Amino acid sequence: MKKSTTPGTAPIAVDLSGRATGHVVEVAGTGVHYWDYAPVEWTPATRTIVMVHGFRGDHHGLERVVELLPDHRIIMPDLPGFGASPAFDHTEHSVDGYGEFLAGFLDALALGAGTVLLGHSFGSIVASHFTASHPGRVHPLVLVNPIAAPALEGPSGVMTKLAVFYYWAAAKLPAPLGNALLRNWLIVHAMSMAMAKTRDKALLAFIHGQHHAYFSDFANRDMLLESFRASVSGTVRQVADRLTLPVLLVAGALDEIATLPNQHKLVNLLPDGELVVIGDVGHLIHYETPLPAAQAIDSFLERHPAP
Template sequence: MSAKSSTTAPAARLVVDLAGRERTHVVEIAGTSVHYWEYAAVGSPAIAADVAAVPAATTDAVAAPAPVPASAASPVRTIVMVHGFRGDHHGLERVVELLPHARIIMADLPGFGRSPAFVSGGGHDIPGYSAFLGGFLDQLELGPETVLLGHSFGSIVVSHFVAANPGRVYPLILVNPIASPALEGPKGIMTKLAVFYYWAAAKLPDALGNALLRSKVIVHLMSVTMAKTRDKELLTFIHGQHHAYFSGFANRDMLLEAFQASAGGTVREVAALLTLPTLLIAGELDEIAPLPHQHKLLERLPDGELVVIAGVGHLIHYETPEPAAAAITDFLERHPAP
């Protein structure tokens, strides 16, 4: 086990540019039409084919993909990313942009974003989403060399999946991992209020409950509470992202179920079973996944590493994607596909 710190965060870039890399797909998993996004590696044949397909008259307007440097000449890694609670694939796209030499696949989890809720055979909880993840990997024929990454609630989902399916992926990356139950953190009282908020919203009449859950004031308050940056432009970007995508859930019942799972589940529960190399990327100021608990989680991992990013909380994917992507790149270079 090892730990290291990153003390500087480069200036944020507020425009995500994935032109030419992104493709949208739909796949049926246990009767649910799941929407997912595939981001091709820069310099891959898929991107070259897209450029070649542009009519000659307009080719001048299309930027050719950047050449793959010699250091990236090794086989392209495929990374499957799992987003956090109330988010969708948009949240991790700043990190995706900074991993140009990887093929990245990311679904909107059932019930979030463009993916409808489970229609049968699965709950919106850790077992349900873990089963979904297994079906998703199988349906896309992704083998054991696949890298798995989860952010926040996604860290619980992927860690429980890996614990139940040893050898299925390699290695594992957890960003802002949930190392302890939310009620144990410094914001335990806020978690209790959140529990009441989601419970009350599910019990109120439909129109009133949905209005409460999608309240711009409450969404903004959540965003302000999580953000640690003082950069006004970056804050505007973060709040805009939350207002655009934080209310994209299917219905109140599934949201309550998923919230209960996010508040009660942890990576810690299965840490000892995660025998593959596991990277933890934690925020120094994270109040949802506090840093002391990350160190305790590291001690439980058979083969773990911890990278701490200074000056950021639970929004590493928005506020400090550069050091996060650098840590991921370094980790994968040291842990090539089996």
């Protein structure tokens, strides 16, 4: 159970202890940690959903959505280099590298073609590129806060350039200074504040608590720089026309990283795409508005059963 609180407000808690079991599986020589969340009750409609978290996150970030999908089995790894999973030994922490990992992960767990794949933010890039390169491997695809255009474009382009310099500088500094910069409390807090749109004090406290607890849990600065470069160079748009399966986009109306105009452009590029826009939220749908996101996912899966 994870709690965060502000004086005078009720704390927000996520409790999946009755559903979650932790495991380690070896994929291409890397011992990857993953969590398996059983459905409350197995039914013919139960689906298996593999979730891919975003940059600098781990499996904790999507647990508010998991909690609201009690009818489905959810499997969520910490991507190599993040959370409890060690970095790749010989593979680059790139979109292709994580795609190769995802292929091996699905095979290692013997997950079939009816598996649902969900990616959030950077995870949307990994999930979409994997799906485009492995047609028929999963069905369908769900992308939350999908990265529809290069990060250097649009209103956040200047901030992205500053972030590029931040990660580059951290990699060039002596290791103790570089790691201290990457894990600096004030910088992590500033990132958290910039992304959050809610004014709910309890929810803000929960979001900031989550970011401070898990945002700095990465293996080393070299893999972080590799994955950051992947996160600002890759997009879902690059492979949109190759995503021939049903695809659900869940977008935030106030998202300054994956902006709404670009979501409308992206859905028009998809052969079988659907866009759900959630109001009054930005890039933290998984924290701020998990209920409408989960409802959209449930509805989408009902209309797109396993092949």
